[in-house]
Amino acid sequence: MTPADLVLTPMGLRFAxxxxxxxxxxxxxxxxxxxxxxxxxxxxxxxVGGFFRPDRLPASAVPAWLTRIGPRDLWSDDVEDPDYNQHVTAPHGYSHEALRRPDPLYDLVLVTDWNWPLAHPGRGSAIFIHEWRAARVPTAGCIALSRSHLLWVAQRIVPGTRLIVPETLAGRGARKARRDLA
Structure with missing residues (x-):
């Protein structure tokens, strides 16, 4: 591990x-x-990359390597889709998540290489770092931060920055893990 790594710990996400x-x-x-x-x-x-909502965050607030989220941007989560766990655009005939959401969760998204780019169907999709709904509210599998902390991290990393989620944290139970990460 290096100081440039994002490391999930029982206390939270350690970085810099x-x-x-x-x-x-x-x-x-x-x-x-x-x-x-x-x-x-x-x-x-x-x-491996990231997205932001230009109608909610000015381009000057985010790194230049982030891609703007448009109204047709989606992420495939359908195991039958040949583009499973990939960025796709509407119309799309398979199950997907809209990247342009009505809530602020995906106003800024950092994309990890979990099961990407050569996805194995059923091993999980859309593992991102994004804004949290509220402190301690769990996600569907992503790591979530407050908007201010997410912006702070995004301004200091580049594609290739490592996210380390230690296997020693596995099996702790969601309730205990959420309490520890608060």
Whole structure:
């Protein structure tokens, strides 16, 4: 591990000498991720890109390497889709998540390489770092931070930055993991 890594700890997400409160998946940290289990996958993941809502965040507030989210931007979560766990655009005939959401969760999204780019159907999709709904409220498997902390992190990382989710956190139970990460 290096100071440039994002590391999930029982106290929160450690980065650049700080520990930031975060939320994780409702299923806690899991060693064997399955689509829909609500788990945050253990392992070494890289940040491979990201998106932002230009109508909600000025381009000057985010790094230049982030891609603007448009009204047709989606992320496939359908195990039958040949583009499973990929950025796709509407119209799209398979199940998907809209990246342009009515809530602020995806106003800024950092994309990890979990099960990407060569996705194995059923191993999980859309494992992002994004804004939390509220402190301690679990995600569907992502890591979530407050808007101010997410912006602070995004301004200091680049694609290739490592996200480390230690397997030693797996099996702790979602309720205990959420309490520890508050």
């Amino acid at each position: 000498g700080r520990v930031l409160p975060c939320s994780i998946g409702r299923g806690g940290v899991v060693a064997h991720k399955v689509e829909g289990d609500g788990g945050t996958p253990a392992g070494l993941h890289e940040i």
